[in-house]
Amino acid sequence: MVDPSRGIDPNAIRLSDWPQLDERALTGEARTTFGQRRDAVEAYASGSSLLHIYKTWGIHRSTLHRMVRRALSAHPDGRLWGYRALVPHVHVQAYERNRAPHVLVHSTAGNAGAFGQLLQRHHNLAEQLRKEIETRKVHLQPGEKGRLVGLKAVIQRFHQSCRELGLGAGDYPLSQHDRAVRSLARTLRGWLQDDFDLAARAAGQRIKPASALRQLPERGSADAFDTVEFDAHKMDVRLKVIDNDPLGGEQSYEIERVWLLAIIDVATRCLLGYTLSFSRECNRFDAIETFKRAVTPAKVPELTLPGLRLLPTGGFVSQALEQTSYACWRQIRLDNARAHLAATSLDVVCEALGCAADFGPAYQPDDRPFIERYFGTVTATLSRRLPGAIRGKDAAKVMLKRLRDPNDTLRLLVTTQELEELLHVTVWNYHGSPHAGLGGLTPLEMMHRHVLGIGRDAIRLRLIPKPLREHPEQLHDPVLCRVHGNLGRGERPYITFYHVRYTSQKLARSSGLIGQRLRIHYDPSDLRQLWASTEDGHMLGSLFASGKWRDEPHSLRVRQQIFKAKRARELDFGPGDNPIEVFLALRRKQAKKRRRAASDIAQVQRERRTAKPPPTDSASETVTPEQTPSPLAKGPVKGKALRITRGYSR
Structure with a gap:
């Protein structure tokens, strides 16, 4: 402990923590003075008396205490000053001026600090x-x-x-x-x-990820599924969407932009999950969708483009190693994007998946070097090789120049469906190609070593809970919806979710739920079906949309765009109309002048292409004999006489 009257307790001095100094760099009197101070401080720390130190090296007790206090002060590099404070004429603290500055019109002396x-x-x-x-x-x-x-x-x-x-x-x-x-x-x-x-x-420069790993603390990981990195990357490439109009002709429109969201395992460099987004900006639903794809099993891609080939050594992680299906990581590194900082995204990362979130500093991509390096690989091997690639810092100016060119054609551009297929092949073959950061091994080979314990101890996989495997829509935060209905009017119970009614056979017969609230889980990529439970946890099963909303696959983004256009009186549809087709007709009119409208068309096409069969409610209920409807009449039907009561005109 420090006592101003007695100095510093010698037992509190740990010379092993003091940074060393190369005294050979000192010359003459400075080297001699430093040697005397060093020997005196070491003798004081070993328990020698102040009188012995004064007689041996001629250093007074006040001078000795001042040198020790200087050596124990903090250096700007984060360590103690240590032996560096014992060098003569070294200032431990920066100069601080106390007097007011002089007025010097013709000179510059006397105003230090x-x-x-x-x-x-x-x-x-x-x-x-x-x-x-x-x-x-x-x-x-x-x-x-x-x-x-x-x-x-x-x-x-x-x-x-x-x-x-x-x-x-x-x-x-x-x-x-x-x-x-x-x-x-x-x-x-x-x-x-x-x-x-x-x-x-x-200086306008940026530290490359490889240099950052050499200069910053180690950001690697020793085990697979321990640390992953997640980020979004805007692909600098022009894309088009081909749409078939009602008359059977093909129309080509250029979309606005495309985002690639990916999660990479740090130890093995394997890509656990990825998603393409055609929105103007990524949102929390895109981030959660990437999380969901990373923890659920992947399928072998179906190739339709000629010339594409899947390497036999490649594959997806969950497809090559079935035991990694539904496996989750311990820690995920993200940046400070708003989609990542959203409360829903944090709940999924920290609560549903049970992992820790490591948010790096803003505008510091080198803090996540592995996912940034993978985006660089995708840019070099895929984006820049496409006909619509836009290179350099002036990508936006080049795009505007091409759009204003009347002779520019979309004939050579890649479609959104073709880009998805090319990306599947790129990821598949990347896992089967030798990686320089893995000593020449492929990412899948390294993953086999970690999971199967080849040449090392096998890792212990942590799987997500079984309810999440059966209902991945639980990754999203539930929404509370009130049950509507009226027994007096014979109106069966239902809920309203984003302007559309939902019900089921079980909910329609549960009149006691009218007025109560249900916990609704939903999949933003397909709103035809919801999953509901009561506030106390009782399962009600699936709820189904009414009308055409139940038959047409559509996402939350598409439904929001439809009702936004309806509020703006840009479109109108009745109970019997197909709202998706009405929305597509509107976007076809706007797509020639607005690339954002073409992105909506591409979004609808992808949802229809990847949609599951329409949901049915037959398996959720068993029909009793009392509920069996009467059979329809067969043969000729005999008419009855019409009787009109008194008081009505004929």
Whole structure:
């Protein structure tokens, strides 16, 4: 313990934790003085008396206590100063000025530390200079140290901020001959030298993932299904959708954009799950859908394009190793995207799947190097090889130029269905190709070693609960819906979910549930069927949509777009109309001018292509003899005389 009157307890000094110093770098008197101080501190830590130290090395007790306190202070690198504080003329603490700055119009001497004093008094000025670096309004030219560019504009904005704070011509820095221009430049350069990531960003450069692994703490993992990384990647490629109009002709439209969401296992580099999204921006439903595909078994892709071939050594993880079906990971790394920070996404990650979420810093892709490197592989091997690839930083400008070109044609562009098939083949063959980060092994071979225990101990897989396997829609947070109905009018119980009625044979006969609330689980990719339970946990089974909504596969996004267009009076449909077809007719009219409308058409096509058979309610109930309807009459039917009661005109 530290006592100002007695100094520091020698038993509290741990010399093993002190950073060492190469004393051979010191010369002359400095080396001799350092050796005396080092020997005196080591003798004090070993229990020698202060009198013995004074007689041997001539160091007074106050001087010894001051050196120990300096050595135990924190260094800017995060460690103790240690033996480095014993070097003569070394400043452990930065200089802090106490006196007011002098007014120096024709000279620059005598104002040491005045600029730091100014930033301490006015924190807004320091934040402004930090923001100038982060937004690259002042940056470094490429080179060993770099030259500050844009400093003149930064100085003008800094002086203007000083005037807004009330500093006049008689106040620092406006009272100086150079107005503290050199002090400002030294401060900016000092900040850049202390923070390498900030300096690299100011220079317009980015640390590559391989370099980040060498300079940052190790981000790898020793076991499969221990740590995974998840992220979304916007593919820089132009895509089209081919639609068949009601007259039988084919129409081609260019969609807006496509996102690739993927989860990769860090230890084996295997891709556990991936999803394509045609939305303008990814949302929480796309993230949860990727989680669901990562923990459920995958199927062998069906190829329709000529020339595609699946490598015999490749495959999907759950298809090659059946024991990994429904296996979940321990930790997942994500960025600070809003879709990942949503409460629903966090509930799925932390509660339903029972894993920990590691959110890295914003705008730091190198914190998740493995998924970023995989996106680079997809870009090099797939995206840039397609006819509609857009390369370089000016991808948006190139796309606008092509769209404005009247001679541009969509004939050579890849369709959305073809991209999905190409992506399936890419992932399949990637798992069967040698990986440089795995010592020449393929990702599937490495996964076999971890799961089967080849050359190492076999890992213990953690499987998701059985209810989640049978009903993956439980990954989404339930929605509470009130049961409507009226016994007096003979209106059977039902619920309303996103403007559509749902019911079932069991719910229709449960009149006691009218007025109560049900917990509704739903699959955003298919809203034809819901899964319901009471608030106390009793299962009610599946609920089915009414009308055409039950027959046509559609997602939550499509239904939201339909009713949004209906509120805007862009479309209208009656009880007997097919709302999906009415919506497609509207989007066909808009697709030639709006790529977002073409994306909606591609979304509907994919939902119809991947949809399951329409749900039925026959298996949920057993019909009793009392409920058996009477058979229909056969043969000629004899008419009865019509009797009109008195009071009605003929």
